[in-house]
Amino acid sequence: MRIEIKTLLLLVASGMMIRSTQADVQITPDVVYGHKLGLAMTCDVFTPTENANGAAVLFMVSGGWYSNWAPPEQLKGFTKPLTDKGFTVFAVRHGSSPKFGIAEAVSDVRRSVRFIRMNAETYKIDPNRIGVYGMSAGGHLSLMLGTASDNGDPTAKDPVDKVSDRVNAVVAYVAPTDLRVMANDAADRLAAYEKYPALDIDSKTAAVDSPLLYVTSDDAPTLLLAGDEDDLVPIMHSRKIQEAFEKTGVESRLIEFRGAGHGFQGDDLKKSTEEMVAWFVKHLAEDAAK
Numbered sequence: 001m002r003i004e005i006k007t008l009l010l011l012v013a014s015g016m017m018i019r020s021t022q023a024d025v026q027i028t029p030d031v032v033y034g035h036k037l038g039l040a041m042t043c044d045v046f047t048p049t050e051n052a053n054g055a056a057v058l059f060m061v062s063g064g065w066y067s068n069w070a071p072p073e074q075l076k077g078f079t080k081p082l083t084d085k086g087f088t089v090f091a092v093r094h095g096s097s098p099k100f101g102i103a104e105a106v107s108d109v110r111r112s113v114r115f116i117r118m119n120a121e122t123y124k125i126d127p128n129r130i131g132v133y134g135m136s137a138g139g140h141l142s143l144m145l146g147t148a149s150d151n152g153d154p155t156a157k158d159p160v161d162k163v164s165d166r167v168n169a170v171v172a173y174v175a176p177t178d179l180r181v182m183a184n185d186a187a188d189r190l191a192a193y194e195k196y197p198a199l200d201i202d203s204k205t206a207a208v209d210s211p212l213l214y215v216t217s218d219d220a221p222t223l224l225l226a227g228d229e230d231d232l233v234p235i236m237h238s239r240k241i242q243e244a245f246e247k248t249g250v251e252s253r254l255i256e257f258r259g260a261g262h263g264f265q266g267d268d269l270k271k272s273t274e275e276m277v278a279w280f281v282k283h284l285a286e287d288a289a290k
Contacts, residue, residue, distance in 0.1 A: 025049060025083045029072045033115035034108070034160070036095065041108055044072035045123065046079045046089040053086030055284035056116060056125040058109075058167075060134030060141045065097040065105050065198035081277050087284070088125050090116055094141070098197035102179070102209050105198075109141050114152065114163040129284045131169035133276060136233060136262065137198075139175025143211035143241070146170035146220040169283035170222040171276045174262050176233050177241040178213070179206035192232055215244040221251040223279040225272045227260025
């Protein structure tokens with residue numbers, strides 16, 4: 001397990017279901033955005049109590065495509081920099097590895113966007129100002145939403161499926177972008193990937209959920225944050241998708257952190273957080289939707 005997996009597993013622990021209001025944010029836990037196999041798929045909602053700006057940011061609770069539950073108060077370290085700026089934050093959990101695979105995680109987070117957009121009035125957000133961010137596997141899921149989303153299926157029986165799952169801005173930390181090089185039949189596959197059941201896939205299966213292969217000119221503005229000494233998700237993942245964004249004219253930026261590995265600490269963590277918040281302020285501000 002690397003830094004971001006350890007961090008998420010510490011923060012995403014078990015606890016009791018409550019609704020709490022604090023001075024700076026109202027927390028609505030365990031909002032059900034869908035069901036599968038008789039189980040609920042949930043997210044926690046962090047709503048600023050003052051100066052809400054009407055924009056939403058989804059935080060992908062995922063590390064190694066594991067997504068566990070924790071008392072939402074323990075996630076405030078991830079959400080507070082955004083709620084302080086007026087964003088309503090949705091901490092989204094997906095069906096977790098090893099029970100569920102990457103394709104199912106992608107499907108789950110797609111549904112979360114559709115559900116949140118469909119209920120925009122309830123959450124007092126603008127359906128045209130929705131961002132997403134995550135770290136490692138969460139960054140991968142964020143990029144899938146930024147590159148491979150759709151406008152919904154008008155013929156669907158489920159009203160949620162009729163709604164678009166497109167997002168309006170993406171921030172991806174240390175994110176895998178080409179799962180083919182992580183697949184079990186990849187020639188230079190890193191030994192560390194044996195620890196991740198979600199990566200027990202072949203390259204053909206991996207291609208289906210590789211955001212690098214979906215880059216087109218209509219993708220969401222994307223900020224990439226990566227360490228140049230990452231030995232779990234090498235920086236080439238971010239560099240390659242940044243190159244693809246540039247070729248297709250997608251607004252994007254890659255910030256490389258010299259000497260950083262798979263996760264940021266100290267000044268790097270502070271800078272990456274500031275850059276993440278600034279990206280969402282720039283692209284989800286009210287005038288950005290006009």
